[in-house]
Amino acid sequence: MESSLWLGNSRYRGVLTGWTFNWTRIGNKNRHDKTISVPVADVVGVEEGRVSVLPHKSAEDSDKDFTVFYVKRVSSGSSRGLLWRLGQTQFSCPSRVLRDQWTKHLRAAFKTHCPLRPSRLLVFINPLGGKKKGRHIYDSLAAPLFELAGISCHVIVTERANQARDHLLKKDLTGFNGVVCVGGDGMFSEVLHGVIGRTQQEAGLCENEPSAVLQACPLHIGIIPAGSTDCVCFATIGVIDPVTSALHIIIGDSQPLDVCSVHHSSTLVRYSVSLLGYGFFGDVLAQSERKRWMGPLRYDYAGMVVYLSNRSYPGVVHFLPADPMLSSPRDKTRCLSGCDVCSRSTERLFPQSSDSSSLCSSYLSQNSGDSEGDWVRVEGRFRCVSLTCMSCSCPKSPLGLSPSAHLADGTGDLILVWDSHPLGFLKYLYRHTSSQDQFDLPFVEVHRVKAIRFSASSGEEEDVYKEVREPSPAAAAAEEEEEEEKRGYEEDISRNGSQQHLTRKRPQPPKATCGVLCGVCCSKAPTTSVWNCDGEILPFTDILCRIHGQLVRLYARGIEAGTAVQPGNDQM
Numbered sequence: 001m002e003s004s005l006w007l008g009n010s011r012y013r014g015v016l017t018g019w020t021f022n023w024t025r026i027g028n029k030n031r032h033d034k035t036i037s038v039p040v041a042d043v044v045g046v047e048e049g050r051v052s053v054l055p056h057k058s059a060e061d062s063d064k065d066f067t068v069f070y071v072k073r074v075s076s077g078s079s080r081g082l083l084w085r086l087g088q089t090q091f092s093c094p095s096r097v098l099r100d101q102w103t104k105h106l107r108a109a110f111k112t113h114c115p116l117r118p119s120r121l122l123v124f125i126n127p128l129g130g131k132k133k134g135r136h137i138y139d140s141l142a143a144p145l146f147e148l149a150g151i152s153c154h155v156i157v158t159e160r161a162n163q164a165r166d167h168l169l170k171k172d173l174t175g176f177n178g179v180v181c182v183g184g185d186g187m188f189s190e191v192l193h194g195v196i197g198r199t200q201q202e203a204g205l206c207e208n209e210p211s212a213v214l215q216a217c218p219l220h221i222g223i224i225p226a227g228s229t230d231c232v233c234f235a236t237i238g239v240i241d242p243v244t245s246a247l248h249i250i251i252g253d254s255q256p257l258d259v260c261s262v263h264h265s266s267t268l269v270r271y272s273v274s275l276l277g278y279g280f281f282g283d284v285l286a287q288s289e290r291k292r293w294m295g296p297l298r299y300d301y302a303g304m305v306v307y308l309s310n311r312s313y314p315g316v317v318h319f320l321p322a323d324p325m326l327s328s329p330r331d332k333t334r335c336l337s338g339c340d341v342c343s344r345s346t347e348r349l350f351p352q353s354s355d356s357s358s359l360c361s362s363y364l365s366q367n368s369g370d371s372e373g374d375w376v377r378v379e380g381r382f383r384c385v386s387l388t389c390m391s392c393s394c395p396k397s398p399l400g401l402s403p404s405a406h407l408a409d410g411t412g413d414l415i416l417v418w419d420s421h422p423l424g425f426l427k428y429l430y431r432h433t434s435s436q437d438q439f440d441l442p443f444v445e446v447h448r449v450k451a452i453r454f455s456a457s458s459g460e461e462e463d464v465y466k467e468v469r470e471p472s473p474a475a476a477a478a479e480e481e482e483e484e485e486k487r488g489y490e491e492d493i494s495r496n497g498s499q500q501h502l503t504r505k506r507p508q509p510p511k512a513t514c515g516v517l518c519g520v521c522c523s524k525a526p527t528t529s530v531w532n533c534d535g536e537i538l539p540f541t542d543i544l545c546r547i548h549g550q551l552v553r554l555y556a557r558g559i560e561a562g563t564a565v566q567p568g569n570d571q572m
């Protein structure tokens with residue numbers, strides 16, 4: 001479609017091709033014609049009249065005007081990530097008939113070219129996450145944009161932990177294109193477990209089987225960040241900004257994400273998408289859980305206390321290396337929007353068709369070579385053992401725990417930090433906050449893997465739960481209680497299926513780490529640490545972890561590189 005359009009008193013030539021809508025100023029001989037071009041995929045909505053949306057909707061009705069809303073990128077002021085804002089331009093047409101043609105064709109264009117745009121969303125708001133502003137953030141920043149884009153939302157403000165997950169597992173989800181969580185990483189994890197669990201339930205798959213090839217989830221997940229930790233949002237979008245996230249959801253962006261399943265004794269314990277950390281990162285979480293009253297400062301405090309306690313732990317790690325010809329954690333690449341490694345992995349994981357059942361069987365056949373013989377065994381004392389499916393970049397560590405990790409290549413990075421001099425370990429930790437290579441240290445090794453097994457001792461797995469220290473009577477009673485708790489937990493997950501354990505209260509850190517401060521105030525240090533699994537403490541030390549390539553999809557596109565492109569002048 002092509003016609004004259006007016007912006008104020010200036011005349012423009014408006015052209016709508018298949019993929020872009022652009023307008024060029026005409027009749028201005030002294031200056032070069034300036035064309036402003038907006039990809040159809042970036043059009044958020046089209047409204048009759050002269051309309052504004054944020055902070056409040058206002059419309060000036062006129063039968064010759066229409067307003068186009070689109071994504072506009074602005075620099076976030078940091079080296080990574082672009083903020084998305086709602087750009088708007090108000091056009092006038094010579095006649096109402098022409099105006100109606102423009103609105104009709106523009107709406108048809110983005111519906112045709114963007115099939116993944118959601119029309120119906122299920123939204124869970126955690127009113128208590130972060131600074132308890134989830135509801136306000138949703139109502140003032142996201143909801144007006146969803147309304148503008150014509151998306152109908154069923155909103156549930158949660159009243160308890162795990163409500164979102166239970167809803168996703170049990171209720172009718174017909175008609176929803178995606179699930180949005182308004183909260184932090186904990187809330188995201190709840191939704192992740194619900195979406196994965198529901199998909200496997202419907203496919204008749206048993207999640208407790210560690211080698212099961214899980215079904216890719218059809219529901220997209222969107223994150224409106226409103227927590228105290230929003231790492232998954234930062235790592236998949238590049239900024240922590242509710243408006244940017246809402247716009248990614250509206251235009252139906254789709255970012256596949258690898259998920260790591262964590263099993264213990266043939267029962268699913270949890271899924272993880274970011275950090276699984278034993279040793280330092282487990283101890284920091286255990287310590288910070290006891291200081292929740294300190295707010296976000298508790299992480300800095302806990303980090304310092306745990307560092308001073310100067311711990312290392314024995315452990316045996318088995319890992320299944322990924323193909324080193326495809327990528328490496330030391331190859332200095334970055335997983336950015338449109339990442340080559342992840343795209344090639346899509347072909348590798350799912351070469352046949354986009355039908356998800358054939359995707360799974362092809363994945364199975366591709367990986368049937370995961371024989372025991374391929375596993376590598378490492379034993380020793382570690383300051384920390386970490387497994388991450390993504391870079392884990394966050395505002396405090398802009399390049400992350402493993403800067404070259406990929407979001408969707410079906411692998412994770414295993415980082416082994418051997419027992420070392422405390423100053424060396426401090427150097428390792430400090431390098432996360434700068435661009436220095438944290439793997440370029442003699443006591444650090446990193447491997448790209450498909451699976452790992454960890455045992456806190458070289459003996460039989462179950463022996464790990466028998467403390468080697470000699471406990472006092474009080475400690476013995478506490479340990480008995482802990483064993484009881486573990487047994488109950490284990491029975492619960494075996495009896496009720498893999499999802500039920502999450503309905504139990506957050507597991508307390510095993511008593512073995514009751515004194516993360518022990519190194520400072522007690523004579524005997526604990527012999528085992530705990531696993532920090534995306535901010536939750538796991539009740540088991542011996543685990544088997546497998547990476548499931550592209551198991552879920554987020555409304556995101558990875559981190560966009562480059563500087564901001566300014567498609568228009570008006571901005572809200």
Ligand SMILES: Nc1ncnc2c1ncn2[C@@H]1O[C@H](COP(=O)(O)OP(=O)(O)OP(=O)(O)O)[C@@H](O)[C@H]1O
Pocket residue numbers: 125126127128129130131158159160161162182183184185186187188190226227228229230535
């Ligand atoms: N209404 C509720 N009451 C209590 N807990 C809730 C409620 N809704 C969700 N939760 C739980 O709160 C936990 C933390 O939520 P969220 O991640 O949104 O906030 P956060 O401030 O980033 O979390 P954290 O305190 O772990 O950093 C989640 O694990 C979620 O299961």
